Amino acid sequence: MEDENFNEDSLNELLNDYPPEKSSLIPILQASQDKYGYLPRPVMKTIAKYLSIPVSTVHGVSTFYAQFRFEPIGKHVVKVCHGTACHVKGADKINETIESKIGVKSGETTEDGLFTLERVACIGCCSLAPVIMVDGTAHGNLDRKKVKKVIQSYREGE
Ligand code: FES
Incomplete structure (x- = not known):
């Protein structure tokens, strides 16, 4: 808003x-x-x-308090896990791929208000590492190609 x-x-x-x-x-x-x-x-x-x-x-x-934000949040909140298991399995690459796909850095929201990108600690599905959470749904076992598809699916859902 x-x-x-x-x-x-x-x-x-x-x-x-x-x-x-x-x-x-x-x-x-x-x-x-x-x-x-x-x-x-x-x-x-x-x-x-x-x-x-x-x-x-x-x-x-x-x-x-880190819980408060001062900018409008995007329609879809993409949380990239940077916990140990995800880090070892390439969370940084996943993060970079998303950043270049949506054009904003962690902590920012796209100009069209569609996505907010966040870094988070372990979200509890380490066996699926590397994992991202979009609007509360976990997407795991990601690589660059898969994560692009996941983001695209939220774009197309508009
Ligand atoms: S470290 Fe990513 S889900 Fe646990």
Whole structure:
């Protein structure tokens, strides 16, 4: 969701579920990210106002935790496992192949909003290494050719 589409009423509704005190900050940030997919600037401002704390505090706390994001998330989230088993079986090559196929680096989202690429630690299917997870579905035993096909299948699903 773009900043300009963010709906103040729906955010106020969310905020009303929490007492307006500083200890509500993390739960509110989590709920806001669940709702918007990331933390748009105007959302952080409204949260600061609600909790009567400076926006810089909201920003400082949210950047401290890796779970929060500040850019819109892509429609498909591609997580490349860089755990030990996947690393040994060529996770770097898989990562490079995806980066060149979709044109963004890890941590970024494609301009068309279709893919967000992320690096993750072991996702628990080491026997399928190297593995990627797309929108919660694991794809394993990958090589460069197979991973290109997987990404293509999500493109074609549009
Ligand atoms: S190391 Fe990749 S799934 Fe475990």
